[in-house]
Amino acid sequence: MNEAVDLSSLREHLDTDGHDGYLIDDDASDSDQRYVSGFTAPDPYQTLVTREGIHLLVSGLEYGRASKEASADSVTRRSTYDYQQLVAEHGSYEAKSRMLAAFLDDHDVDSLAVPRNFPTGTADGLRDQGVSVTVESEGIIEEIRATKTDWEIDQIRASQRANEAALATAEELIATAEIEDGVLVRDGEPLTSERVKEEIEVTLLRHGCSLDDTIVACGADGADPHDRGSGPLAADELIVIDIFPRDKETGYFADMTRTFARGDPGEEARRRYDVTREAYEAALEAVEAGVTGADVHDVACDIIEEAGYETLRSDPSAGTGFIHSTGHGVGLDIHEQPSVSPAGGELEAGHVISIEPGIYDPDVGGVRIEDLVVVTEDGYENLTDYRVGLEPKGE
Amino acid sequence: MNEAVDLSSLREHLDTDGHDGYLIDDDASDSDQRYVSGFTAPDPYQTLVTREGIHLLVSGLEYGRASKEASADSVTRRSTYDYQQLVAEHGSYEAKSRMLAAFLDDHDVDSLAVPRNFPTGTADGLRDQGVSVTVESEGIIEEIRATKTDWEIDQIRASQRANEAALATAEELIATAEIEDGVLVRDGEPLTSERVKEEIEVTLLRHGCSLDDTIVACGADGADPHDRGSGPLAADELIVIDIFPRDKETGYFADMTRTFARGDPGEEARRRYDVTREAYEAALEAVEAGVTGADVHDVACDIIEEAGYETLRSDPSAGTGFIHSTGHGVGLDIHEQPSVSPAGGELEAGHVISIEPGIYDPDVGGVRIEDLVVVTEDGYENLTDYRVGLEPKGE
Known part of the structure; x- marks a missing residue:
C-alpha cells in the first residue's frame, strides 16, 4: 500500500479559503479519490478530507473491505444515516x-470545497441542505499526485517491466515475419496491426496488466x-508501437514507444529516426529537478528545428514535423501532471514523466521514441530498459 | 452503428421545464454521452441536445473522427471559440x-438541463456566464437507454457469444484437472482462481472483448x-464463475454465471443448486412485457423461501440465503435500467436483463445461475446459449 499521502497543501487551501472540508463523490474511475482514500470501488463512494483526517462513506457492501484497505481515519456506512429510509x-x-x-454535519463541515468534476446533482443538493459548496479550480490534488512516493515509483516500474515484455513480443513478430509482395507475412497470413496488438494485450494480461488501447501504426x-x-x-515502412498498460491491482500506468522498420524505409525516414533519437537523448539529458518542462521541451524542439523540420514552436499550426509535446506525467492516470510542453512548470524530484519526441509526415510515416523516467535532484532515473534501434530483432 | 436514438422523452422534459437544451460534459466513461452522441473519446467533449438536434463540441484532435463517426447534426471544434486564447x-x-x-449562445440556449453527474466546475462556471443550469434528477437518458434497438441487441448477443467461449475455457480447465489432496491440479500445479481468470480473459481478448474483473470463487x-x-x-466444493465482458469496439456488455463442482459437494449443496435452478427457470418464465421487475423478483423469492432459505424479502438483514436482487439491465453499462428487484418497474419489450438468482452460505458455498435475455411482448428471447449443470464437462 502507498505511504500516507501528504495533503498539507490541500489543507492550507482549506484554511486560506475558510472551508471546513474537501469532498470527493465518485467511483473507481476517479484517480484523485483512489489516491486520497487508498481505496477503489466500482460504485460511487465519498471521501471527505478535513483538517483532522480522511473520512469515507461507503455502502454496506463495501464497508468490510474499505475498513481493511482504505487509508482513512474513519469509514462509515450509509445505513448509519438511514439511507434506505x-x-x-x-x-x-x-x-x-x-x-x-x-x-458532513457529523464532521462539523458547513463550508465545502469540491473538485471541478464533482457532480452538480450532489453540489446543488447539498446547497439545498444549507451546505456551502465551492469549486477548487486549481487541481491541488493533481498537483500533489505529480510527486510520487518510492512505493508509487516501484508500481510504475513494475508496469514498465510488463510493457517491455509486451514490446518484445511485438518486436519479435515483426522481426521474424516473412516479406511477400512488400507486406509482412506470418503463417501464410499478412501480419496486421490488429494481430500484433492482440499479442501485446495477451502478453500484458499474462503480466497482470490491462490496456484499453495500444498503437501499432x-x-x-x-x-x-x-x-x-x-x-x-x-x-520498407516505419512502424510506430506505443504501449501504455495499467496494472490491474495497483492502477499505475507505464508508457513506452519504439519505432521499427523491416527492410529499407529510405534515407529520409532513417534521417528522421536519427534526429528523433538525438532529440530524445538530449531531452533526457536536460531532465533534472529545477528545470521546467518547457525547458526540456525546448531542447527537443531545438534539435528537430535545426535538422530542418517544423515543430509547434516554429509553427503553431504545423501539420507535419514535431506536432505534440515532449512528454507528460504518468501515474494513476496515463496523462497527468507535470507537463513537458510549452506550459510545463518546474520539474521536481519524484515526478514521473515520459520523454517522447517524434517527427511525422504522411508521405514518410512517423517516428517516435519514448522512455519513462523519474526526475531526480541531479538528473533522472530511467524506468525503461529497452534497446533503441530502427531494425527489429527477434530470435 | 446504432439507429437514431429516440430522445423525444428528453425533449418533452425540456419543454415542460422550460429549458432550451440538455448538455453532457464528460469523456469515454459516460455511457449516456456515448449513447446520445454515437461517439466516444478518451478526453472530455460536450454533447448538446436541443429541440432541433444534437451538437458536439470537440478538440481539434477529435474533430475529423467525430465528423465521420458521431450521430450528430453538427460538430464544432474548440478553436471556433478561440479556446487557446x-x-x-x-x-x-x-x-x-x-x-x-x-x-450555447450559438444554439440559442440560455437555460440548460444537465445530468446529475455534470461537473460542478462547469455548472458554476456557466452560471457565472449568465446561463441557467438545472439538474435533471430523474435520469431520463438512462431510462431511454433501457429499451434497446435491434442493433444494440445484436451487439449484446455478440458479447455473450464471446462470454460463452470464455466460460467454456474455464469449464474445461476445471473439468479436466487432476484431483490431489482435495485440490484441483493441472501441470503439477494447483489450479487457482487466478489461473482460470487469466484464461477467461485471454479467451475474451481473442474475441475482441475486455473485462476489468471476473469472478471465479x-x-x-x-x-x-x-x-x-x-x-x-x-x-467437492461449489465454484461460482461470473463473467461480464465488454466488446472493445461497441462498448456493449454481456453477463453470465454458472456454478460447477468437481467431485461431490454434498447433499445440501446439490439441493441448493436444484432450488436455484428452479428459481432461475421460474423467473425466466415470468418475464414478459407488462409485468414488473418486482413481480419477477418475487417469483424467484417464492421458490427460494418455500425451500426453506432466507431472502432479503423475508429478512432485509439476511446474511445468508438469496441476498441480492434477481437481475439488472445490461447494455453500455454492466448495471443499468431496468431493475429486477423489489424496486423494479414495468418491463418493456426491448429491455435486456439478467436473471440470476443464487443461494449463499459460507458453510456450504455459493450457487448462482445467470442468463441474459431480451424482454418480448409475450415472454423473452434468451441471448445465452450455455448448458446448465453442476458437473463440469471437458474434452
Missing part, C-alpha cells in the same frame, strides 16, 4: 443530499500520433 | 466556461457475491 421518503436524489449533509497511419493503426504491416 | 487570458477553468457559453469465497475469488480451487 431516506430513499423511500424523499427519492434517491434528495436522499443522497440529506445523507451527505448529515455525514504503419506508414501514413503512424504519421497521425492519435491513429491506433490498422491493416497489414508493410515492409 | 481564452486559456491564455483567463486560465483553463474560466476559459472552458466562456467557450461553452459561446457555444470457490467454497466460502463464493458465498460472498462480491468476492472475486482467489487461491487454489478445491474438489
Whole structure:
C-alpha cells in the first residue's frame, strides 16, 4: 500500500479559503479519490478530507473491505444515516443530499470545497441542505499526485517491466515475419496491426496488466500520433508501437514507444529516426529537478528545428514535423501532471514523466521514441530498459 | 452503428421545464454521452441536445473522427471559440466556461438541463456566464437507454457469444484437472482462481472483448457475491464463475454465471443448486412485457423461501440465503435500467436483463445461475446459449 499521502497543501487551501472540508463523490474511475482514500470501488463512494483526517462513506457492501484497505481515519456506512429510509421518503436524489449533509454535519463541515468534476446533482443538493459548496479550480490534488512516493515509483516500474515484455513480443513478430509482395507475412497470413496488438494485450494480461488501447501504426497511419493503426504491416515502412498498460491491482500506468522498420524505409525516414533519437537523448539529458518542462521541451524542439523540420514552436499550426509535446506525467492516470510542453512548470524530484519526441509526415510515416523516467535532484532515473534501434530483432 | 436514438422523452422534459437544451460534459466513461452522441473519446467533449438536434463540441484532435463517426447534426471544434486564447487570458477553468457559453449562445440556449453527474466546475462556471443550469434528477437518458434497438441487441448477443467461449475455457480447465489432496491440479500445479481468470480473459481478448474483473470463487469465497475469488480451487466444493465482458469496439456488455463442482459437494449443496435452478427457470418464465421487475423478483423469492432459505424479502438483514436482487439491465453499462428487484418497474419489450438468482452460505458455498435475455411482448428471447449443470464437462 502507498505511504500516507501528504495533503498539507490541500489543507492550507482549506484554511486560506475558510472551508471546513474537501469532498470527493465518485467511483473507481476517479484517480484523485483512489489516491486520497487508498481505496477503489466500482460504485460511487465519498471521501471527505478535513483538517483532522480522511473520512469515507461507503455502502454496506463495501464497508468490510474499505475498513481493511482504505487509508482513512474513519469509514462509515450509509445505513448509519438511514439511507434506505431516506430513499423511500424523499427519492434517491434528495436522499443522497440529506445523507451527505448529515455525514458532513457529523464532521462539523458547513463550508465545502469540491473538485471541478464533482457532480452538480450532489453540489446543488447539498446547497439545498444549507451546505456551502465551492469549486477548487486549481487541481491541488493533481498537483500533489505529480510527486510520487518510492512505493508509487516501484508500481510504475513494475508496469514498465510488463510493457517491455509486451514490446518484445511485438518486436519479435515483426522481426521474424516473412516479406511477400512488400507486406509482412506470418503463417501464410499478412501480419496486421490488429494481430500484433492482440499479442501485446495477451502478453500484458499474462503480466497482470490491462490496456484499453495500444498503437501499432504503419506508414501514413503512424504519421497521425492519435491513429491506433490498422491493416497489414508493410515492409520498407516505419512502424510506430506505443504501449501504455495499467496494472490491474495497483492502477499505475507505464508508457513506452519504439519505432521499427523491416527492410529499407529510405534515407529520409532513417534521417528522421536519427534526429528523433538525438532529440530524445538530449531531452533526457536536460531532465533534472529545477528545470521546467518547457525547458526540456525546448531542447527537443531545438534539435528537430535545426535538422530542418517544423515543430509547434516554429509553427503553431504545423501539420507535419514535431506536432505534440515532449512528454507528460504518468501515474494513476496515463496523462497527468507535470507537463513537458510549452506550459510545463518546474520539474521536481519524484515526478514521473515520459520523454517522447517524434517527427511525422504522411508521405514518410512517423517516428517516435519514448522512455519513462523519474526526475531526480541531479538528473533522472530511467524506468525503461529497452534497446533503441530502427531494425527489429527477434530470435 | 446504432439507429437514431429516440430522445423525444428528453425533449418533452425540456419543454415542460422550460429549458432550451440538455448538455453532457464528460469523456469515454459516460455511457449516456456515448449513447446520445454515437461517439466516444478518451478526453472530455460536450454533447448538446436541443429541440432541433444534437451538437458536439470537440478538440481539434477529435474533430475529423467525430465528423465521420458521431450521430450528430453538427460538430464544432474548440478553436471556433478561440479556446487557446481564452486559456491564455483567463486560465483553463474560466476559459472552458466562456467557450461553452459561446457555444450555447450559438444554439440559442440560455437555460440548460444537465445530468446529475455534470461537473460542478462547469455548472458554476456557466452560471457565472449568465446561463441557467438545472439538474435533471430523474435520469431520463438512462431510462431511454433501457429499451434497446435491434442493433444494440445484436451487439449484446455478440458479447455473450464471446462470454460463452470464455466460460467454456474455464469449464474445461476445471473439468479436466487432476484431483490431489482435495485440490484441483493441472501441470503439477494447483489450479487457482487466478489461473482460470487469466484464461477467461485471454479467451475474451481473442474475441475482441475486455473485462476489468471476473469472478471465479470457490467454497466460502463464493458465498460472498462480491468476492472475486482467489487461491487454489478445491474438489467437492461449489465454484461460482461470473463473467461480464465488454466488446472493445461497441462498448456493449454481456453477463453470465454458472456454478460447477468437481467431485461431490454434498447433499445440501446439490439441493441448493436444484432450488436455484428452479428459481432461475421460474423467473425466466415470468418475464414478459407488462409485468414488473418486482413481480419477477418475487417469483424467484417464492421458490427460494418455500425451500426453506432466507431472502432479503423475508429478512432485509439476511446474511445468508438469496441476498441480492434477481437481475439488472445490461447494455453500455454492466448495471443499468431496468431493475429486477423489489424496486423494479414495468418491463418493456426491448429491455435486456439478467436473471440470476443464487443461494449463499459460507458453510456450504455459493450457487448462482445467470442468463441474459431480451424482454418480448409475450415472454423473452434468451441471448445465452450455455448448458446448465453442476458437473463440469471437458474434452
